[in-house]
Amino acid sequence: MPQVKIIAKNFMDMVASLPAIKLDMLYRNQFICEAILRSLPPLAKKYVLQMLYIDVPVTSKSLMEWLLADGSSKHKVAIDRLIQLRILEVVDRKKETTYKLNPTFQTNLRKHLVYGGILPREPMPSSVTARLPTVEELDEYAHDKWERFLLQLISPGQAETATSFSSSMMRIFQRGLIRQREKEAPRLTESGFQFLLMDTNAQLWYIIREYISNSEEQGVDQADLIAFLLELSFHTSGQAYNINTLTDDQRIMIKDLADLGLVKLQQGRKESWFIPTKLATNLSVSLTDSSSRKQGFVVVETNFRMYAYSSSKLHCEILRLFARVEYQLPNLIVSAITKESLYTAFENGITAEQIVTFLQQNAHPRVAEKIPSVPENVTDQIRLWETDLNRVEMTPAHHYDEFPSRDVFEAASDFARVHCGLLWEDAKKMRLIVKADIHMLMREHLRGQNRVWQRDTGGSSFDDFTSKAPCMQYMVMISALVLVETGIAADILLNSDWEKDLPQDPTGRFHDFKEYVKSNLDIFKWIGLIIILGQGLSILLATVLRALGPNNCSNYDSDEEFPSPARLPLISNHAQQPPYVIGDSAPFPNKNESWNTTK
Amino acid sequence: MASAPSKLYADDVSHVVVLLDTNPFFWSSSSLSFSHFLSHVLAFLNAILTLNQLNQVVVIATGYNSCNYIFDSTTNLNRNFENGRMPVMSSSLLHKLEEFLIKDEQLSKEEPEGRINSSLLSGSLSMALCYIQRVFRSGSLHPHPRILCLQGSPDGPEQYVAIMNAIFSAQRSMVPIDSCYIGTQNSAFLQQASYITGGVHHKPQNLDGLFQYLMTIFATDLHSRSFLHLPKPVGVDFRASCFCHKNTIDMGYICSVCLSIFCKQHKKCSTCGSVFGQSQSEAASASDKKRKTPET
Numbered sequence: 070m071p072q073v074k075i076i077a078k079n080f081m082d083m084v085a086s087l088p089a090i091k092l093d094m095l096y097r098n099q100f101i102c103e104a105i106l107r108s109l110p111p112l113a114k115k116y117v118l119q120m121l122y123i124d125v126p127v128t129s130k131s132l133m134e135w136l137l138a139d140g141s142s143k144h145k146v147a148i149d150r151l152i153q154l155r156i157l158e159v160v161d162r163k164k165e166t167t168y169k170l171n172p173t174f175q176t177n178l179r180k181h182l183v184y185g186g187i188l189p190r191e192p193m194p195s196s197v198t199a200r201l202p203t204v205e206e207l208d209e210y211a212h213d214k215w216e217r218f219l220l221q222l223i224s225p226g227q228a229e230t231a232t233s234f235s236s237s238m239m240r241i242f243q244r245g246l247i248r249q250r251e252k253e254a255p256r257l258t259e260s261g262f263q264f265l266l267m268d269t270n271a272q273l274w275y276i277i278r279e280y281i282s283n284s285e286e287q288g289v290d291q292a293d294l295i296a297f298l299l300e301l302s303f304h305t306s307g308q309a310y311n312i313n314t315l316t317d318d319q320r321i322m323i324k325d326l327a328d329l330g331l332v333k334l335q336q337g338r339k340e341s342w343f344i345p346t347k348l349a350t351n352l353s354v355s356l357t358d359s360s361s362r363k364q365g366f367v368v369v370e371t372n373f374r375m376y377a378y379s380s381s382k383l384h385c386e387i388l389r390l391f392a393r394v395e396y397q398l399p400n401l402i403v404s405a406i407t408k409e410s411l412y413t414a415f416e417n418g419i420t421a422e423q424i425v426t427f428l429q430q431n432a433h434p435r436v437a438e439k440i441p442s443v444p445e446n447v448t449d450q451i452r453l454w455e456t457d458l459n460r461v462e463m464t465p466a467h468h469y470d471e472f473p474s475r476d477v478f479e480a481a482s483d484f485a486r487v488h489c490g491l492l493w494e495d496a497k498k499m500r501l502i503v504k505a506d507i508h509m510l511m512r513e514h515l516r517g518q519n520r521v522w523q524r525d526t527g528g529s530s531f532d533d534f535t536s537k538a539p540c541m542q543y544m545v546m547i548s549a550l551v552l553v554e555t556g557i558a559a560d561i562l563l564n565s566d567w568e569k570d571l572p573q574d575p576t577g578r579f580h581d582f583k584e585y586v587k588s589n590l591d592i593f594k595w596i597g598l599i600i601i602l603g604q605g606l607s608i609l610l611a612t613v614l615r616a617l618g619p620n621n622c623s624n625y626d627s628d629e630e631f632p633s634p635a636r637l638p639l640i641s642n643h644a645q646q647p648p649y650v651i652g653d654s655a656p657f658p659n660k661n662e663s664w665n666t667t668k
Numbered sequence: 669m670a671s672a673p674s675k676l677y678a679d680d681v682s683h684v685v686v687l688l689d690t691n692p693f694f695w696s697s698s699s700l701s702f703s704h705f706l707s708h709v710l711a712f713l714n715a716i717l718t719l720n721q722l723n724q725v726v727v728i729a730t731g732y733n734s735c736n737y738i739f740d741s742t743t744n745l746n747r748n749f750e751n752g753r754m755p756v757m758s759s760s761l762l763h764k765l766e767e768f769l770i771k772d773e774q775l776s777k778e779e780p781e782g783r784i785n786s787s788l789l790s791g792s793l794s795m796a797l798c799y800i801q802r803v804f805r806s807g808s809l810h811p812h813p814r815i816l817c818l819q820g821s822p823d824g825p826e827q828y829v830a831i832m833n834a835i836f837s838a839q840r841s842m843v844p845i846d847s848c849y850i851g852t853q854n855s856a857f858l859q860q861a862s863y864i865t866g867g868v869h870h871k872p873q874n875l876d877g878l879f880q881y882l883m884t885i886f887a888t889d890l891h892s893r894s895f896l897h898l899p900k901p902v903g904v905d906f907r908a909s910c911f912c913h914k915n916t917i918d919m920g921y922i923c924s925v926c927l928s929i930f931c932k933q934h935k936k937c938s939t940c941g942s943v944f945g946q947s948q949s950e951a952a953s954a955s956d957k958k959r960k961t962p963e964t
Contacts, residue, residue: 103718111680111892114719118883140895182714351721 084295085153091292092155096173099181104299105154106178112140113147117156117170121178126160126167201344204307207333211346214330215269216383218276223265223386241283242276262419265387266427270351276329289318297322301331306350309335309342365431369406371444377402378433390414391424406447411454421455465505466492469515472499477518484514551604681722681811682889683803685796686713686818688738690729690769693785694821694851700875705850706765709818710758712882717741717757719887722811726799729765730792730819731772732785737795738764786824789817789857793834793845800843814844814867816886817858820851825916828857828909835861844868846886850875856905856916863904870899911939 084095084105095101106114119135120127129148136144148168151157157168202210222242264272277298284294297319304310312334315323323343327334331349335342366379367388375392377384380400388394391414392404414424425448432442441448472478478499485491490507494500503511561567574580586593688709695702713725727739739761793815800813815838838845844867847858854871862869868888872881888896907916910931921930926940936943 106718107720111889112895114680115888115892115896118715118719118887121883122880135897137895137897143895178718181718182711 087292087295089155093171093173095292095296096171096177098296098300099177100300100303101296102174102177103181104302105156109154109156110143110147110150112136112143113151116147116151117178120168120170121175121182126169129166129168132168201307201309202333207307207344207346210333211330211348214328215273215348216381218329219265219272220383220386223261223383242279258418262390262417262423265390266423266430268430269348273329273331273348273351280325289322293318294322301326301345301349302351304345304350306345306347309344312341312343365433365437367428367431368433368436369428369443369447371446373406373447373450375404375406375428377404387427390417391419406451408454411451412458415455415458421451424451464492466502467505467508467511468500468502469511470498470500475499477515480518481511481515485511680889680891681720682716683724683726683811683813684716685726685728685799685813685815687735687789687792687796687815688727688729688765689787689817689819689821689850690765690772691732691785691787691821692769692773693732694787698820698850700850700878705878706762708878708882710761711879712887713739713741713761714757715883716887719889724811726796727761728792728795728799729768730787730789731768731775732787733775734768734772735788735792735795736764736768736771737799738768785821786827787819787821788827789819789824790827790830790834793817793831793838793861797834797837797841797843800841804841812890814846814890817845817847817861819847819849819855819858822851822853823855823857823916825909825914828914829911831857831861835864839865844890848872848882848886850878854905856907859901859904860906863901868893868898869901 084092087095096105106117109117115135116132119132132148133141133144148157151168152159156171156174158171160167160169221239264275267275281291281294281298285291312320312323323332323334326332326349327343329348330346332343332345335344366377366384368376368378370376375388377388378401379385385394385397385402388402388404391410392406393410394402394404396403411421411424415421425443428443428448429441436442469481472481478496478501482491482494482496482501485501485503485507488507488510490504490511491501492504493502560570564570571579686709690702695705713727716723716725723741725739725741726737729736729738739757741757796815800815803810803813835845838861843865845858845861845865846867847855847862847869849855849858849869849871859869861867868885870881870885872878885898888898907918908920908929909916910920911928912930912932912934915931917929917931921933922928923930923937923940923942923944925942926937928937928939930938934944
């Protein structure tokens with residue numbers, strides 16, 4: 070199974086980086102010796118056990134003899150690790166490299182093997198602690214605490230009950246996981262999502278690491294903290310331990326650990342005690358073990374719907390990162406994996422592989438039995454959508470159409486080809502897409518062509534094609550006229566004495582004209598009717614022509630859902646934004662927002 | 669088919685079932701005292717539990733007349749309870765062992781018998797296999813178990829069939845049987861068991877360093893065995909015991925129907941009841957051939 074790695078997650082790296090004096094101090098504690106032994110690679114464990122009761126240095130050759138032929142790389146890893154952790158001391162003698170176990174480590178481990186581990190504190194008798202939580206209750210408690218912590222970590226606004234971690238502490242945890250920009254909601258970074266995908270144990274280590282590295286600033290010794298944590302991992306989960314057995318520093322720590330769900334604090338009548346949970350006792354388990362994995366909850370169907378049997382808010386938040394949550398029942402989150410939801414996930418830096426891994430790792434036990442646990446078509450599609458983004462290359466381009474003749478079109482396309490700017494052409498419909506770089510050249514070329522062509526065809530109105538502006542002017546004038554006309558008609562109809570609004574006529578000509586109209590009312594009625602009819606008919610005719618016109622038809626070569634652009638002038642005006650063009654497959658400049666610009 | 673257990677732990681997790689020989693007849697004559705032996709073994713068990721948090725150890729005592737579970741690390745995990753000086757693991761083991769020995773002694777008193785002083789290996793092997801089957805059925809997530817026999821008493825030929833059956837069922841469920849023989853003469857049963865199931869058999873030369881032998885050879889988990897040099901069987905004693913007198917034999921007679929082994933020729937197989945008679949059958953087949961040849 071591919072393990073998601075976000076950092077050198079091994080906690081022991083940190084231990085190894087401690088200075089020698091501190092390491093020696095650590096090795097004075099038997100439990101740390103045991104925890105460190107457990108974290109070693111298998112071969113290194115064998116070496117330590119081999120040499121445990123050998124007091125003289127052992128040559129590296131004799132160690133190698135124990136291995137089969139192909140194990141030399143493993144030998145190197147094991148030895149490096151042991152030296153790094155200062156468990157092995159190199160003793161050079163007569164050219165040969167010999168190794169010796171660290172004496173502190175050796176004596177402590179020997180003691181441990183012979184006497185068994187003895188903890189510094191004993192569990193409290195059940196007479197003092199009235200009722201201890203059962204293992205299930207404790208597990209639930211730990212799970213709940215941890216989940217709440219995670220929820221607060223990824224979406225600080227969501228958690229109802231904040232943990233007692235100060236916001237500065239929280240910010241330290243969030244460092245690297247969440248990207249906070251000004252005036253913007255905090256967003257998970259790539260590593261933040263990877264963090265969520267890790268199993269609880271790995272997540273815990275990550276947080277503990279941050280906690281430890283931060284502790285130095287607060288005046289707590291790192292080695293003490295590590296020692297205490299490792300010691301804690303050897304307590305029996307579910308048993309109560311008196312809090313008075315802890316030192317002052319440890320008491321401060323244990324409050325923080327309780328917030329992480331590592332221990333449960335309880336208060337009795339006189340004394341208080343802490344109960345380590347599973348999370349704490351699993352601390353010393355090496356991270357590669359899959360045993361601490363949670364039970365899955367996600368069922369993905371072939372129709373891209375996802376059912377998550379979980380009541381946890383955290384799960385809902387995680388799913389929301391890459392799926393559209395449709396509705397939520399008390400124990401079920403129904404969501405759909407859509408192209409849009411995945412694109413937002415990809416934009417946030419989450420990879421398809423991570424999503425697929427997440428779905429597979431968290432598959433519901435019922436579907437986990439099947440192979441594959443996530444339907445293949447879904448995983449394939451998720452990967453395809455991701456490659457979609459990588460496949461598309463953005464090139465700013467200009468689209469030309471409505472060439473007056475085939476000659477002009479061919480000349481233009483040749484011109485573009487010569488300048489290496491031709492991206493796509495459709496000879497049948499006479500359309501061209503040309504790179505934006507050579508748009509100016511192209512325009513010059515077309516101007517030249519225009520002149521030649523006008524001369525050839527005796528000055529036909531080529532200009533009509535070139536610009537939309539005159540057309541717009543006509544439209545404005547006509548609408549104004551129609552408006553004025555309607556206004557006057559309304560005034561005449563509604564205002565009974567409109568005649569008084571007219572200015573005085575000193576010549577009396579207007580009166581004469583009025584008399585003339587009144588005497589020939591029938592003829593004037595006809596004239597008025599014909600004018601109105603003529604106007605109405607011409608509007609109708611214009612509409613019909615527009616509908617049947619050549620520009621608005623069958624442009625649907627692309628299967629994209631966007632409407633083809635309305636009629637474009639042959640030479641585009643500058644106010645227009647440069648459209649984009651996709652490779653060589655899609656013939657049309659698309660809406661900008663539908664494609665993510667990859668740089 | 670063999671129930672191939674899904675090995676879900678890629679790591680070096682081991683689940684060891686240790687069969688402890690507690691035969692008083694052997695320990696009274698052995699050069700190594702039983703208490704020394706126990707201290708080696710306890711340290712070894714501690715070491716296995718230390719190596720990995722998920723490691724598990726089950727100890728089964730093999731007595732003269734009976735056998736019983738005396739320790740299971742899955743149930744005895746409280747390592748911090750301490751009565752007196754000893755950690756709880758050792759004390760509970762020793763306590764159970766004592767109970768077991770007393771019971772075993774009583775049983776042997778009830779039926780005084782002049783048989784060979786072998787311990788009941790077949791019984792403890794079967795118990796170990798039963799335990800392992802339970803682990804297999806408990807769920808999909810479990811470490812791959814193995815059996816370790818710490819045996820000192822000589823083989824009891826009367827247990828031959830039972831032990832062989834146990835070995836074959838271990839082979840079927842892919843459970844390796846490691847064996848460490850601390851007696852004087854080598855044990856053919858244990859050699860065969862380790863050989864057939866792919867385990868390791870070793871007879872330590874110097875019993876004072878038993879712990880080092882145990883750690884070096886038998887603490888090696890199945891994962892690490894792929895890249896370590898472990899003792900190879902030099903020569904395996906494949907001799908079988910006859911079913912009629914339970915003697916170990918070099919040559920014998922085998923029933924052609926059920927493969928039972930006999931040291932002498934019998935008229936009838938005591939296991940499956942088929943009648944032997946070589947002369948008649950040979951004659952019959954010869955006459956068959958003679959009759960058939962002219963026709964073809």
